[in-house]
Amino acid sequence: MKAFRARIKSRWLWLGLGAFLLFVIYQNVKTDVPTAQAFAPAMPVNNPGSVARLIQRPYEGLKVYALYTGDIQVGGEAMLDPKNSRVRAEELHKQFVPAMAYLIYHPREGYLLFDTGFGPAFARSSNGDLGWWTKPLVKTRVHAGQDLISQMNRLGVSPSALKYVVLSHGHVDHTGGLPALGSVPVLIGKGERDAIAQPMSLLHGYKQAHFAKVAQLFEVDFTHAPDLDPLGRAVDLFGDGSIYLIDSHGHTPGHLSLLVNLRQGPLILAGDVVQSRRAFHDAIPSGNSTNITEAYTAARRLAATQEQIPGLRAFYGHDAEQAAHALQPPLFYQ
Missing domain, CATH: 1.20.5 (Single alpha-helices involved in coiled-coils or other helix-helix interfaces)
Structure with a gap:
């Protein structure tokens, strides 16, 4: 018996x-990921050819708000390539790192977002809307009022005021605020949609349901885009020299960065090209990059730009010290 x-x-x-x-x-x-359309940017007035020439023509009236939307726990290999000889063993530990979003104001085009960090769902639960079975795997810390929508509300900006959401890439710590934004058009790099829509993509850091409300998904193709030396291929988003989409694939297939041509000098929103100032110093990308060779290329281009233009401002992917000392909204970069 x-x-x-x-x-x-x-x-x-x-x-x-x-x-x-x-x-x-x-x-x-x-899959909840809509079919991507090819993005057709405005015809640029001129092509500066290099960041050095671009900074001679700053665009007046731009503002960038840095929104610190919470933290996510990651392993050391997510911050630094563990195979790099300059990475010490003690650096490869689990840690909570910030998830950032950037609200950008353009005097003619209105508002756009670069990345979305975490939305309200992550303020209610440590694994947000990722599913109950991810509870042991995903740990976030989002305080009440810290999520993307709460911060936008305090600035008096509603999701309907956004012209675009530009995603550096589709990982959950960059798309967590997307469901709360409704049907705002979303821009991603070419190849990113296929990575998000692949079966079992959550195991690679993507949450397809974050895209369920997206009515228009645009892919930016950099194949024929001119160089913005030394950053690489770049698309002038509005055709007026104000904001450039930068091809920085490697961390993911369609990873892109943003350069905002502010009055006080350009500001680069690097996304996960490098995760911290320490990683930037040695041009070391994340060890969990899709294509580590291309990831190193993107990191070295960013470092070369900093060497060429001393004092260049950049926000890295998940730098805790940088997030803590960033200008707090309603203060902004200009």
């Missing part, structure tokens, strides 16, 4: 495990 009961218990255990796995597979095979 005991043996019979043990067999029954074992079968129920395996059935339960099978049902759980089927549920997880279903959640990660179905």
Whole structure:
């Protein structure tokens, strides 16, 4: 009798495990990601050719608000490539790092967002809207009023006022605020949509459901874009020399960065090209990059730009010290 009961218990255990796995597979095979359209930027007035020439023509009236939307726990390999000889073993530890979003004001075009950090769902639960089964795997810290929408509300900016959301890439700590923004058009780099929509993409850091409300998804193709030396290929977003989309793929297939041509000098929003000032100093990308060779290329281009233009301002992907000392809204960079 005991043996019979043990067999029954074992079968129920395996059935339960099978049902759980089927549920997880279903959640990660179905796609909520809309088909991407090719983005057609405005025709640029001129091509500066280099960052050095660009800074001679700053664009008046631009503002950048740095929104610190919470923290996420990551392993050391997410911050630095563990195979790099300049990375010390003690640097490769689990840590909480900031998730940032940047609200940009353009005097003619209105507002746009670069990345979305974490939305209200992450203020309610430590794993946000990622699903109950991710609870042991994902840990975030978002205080009441810290999420993206709460900060935008305090600045008097509603989601309907946004012209675009530009995503450096599709990982959850960059798209967590997307569901609360409704149907705002979203721009991503070419190749990123396929990475997000692949089966089981949550295992690679993507949450397809974050894109469920996106009515228009645009992919930026840098194939024929001119160089903005030494950053690489760049697209003039509004055609007026104010904001440039920078091809910085490597961390993910369609990773892009942003250069905002502010009055007080250009500000680079690097995304996850490098994760911190320490990583930037040695041009070391994240160890969990999709293409580590291309990731190093993007990191070295960013470092070369800093060497060429001393005092150049840049926000890195997840720098805790930088987030703590950033101008707090309603203060802004200009």
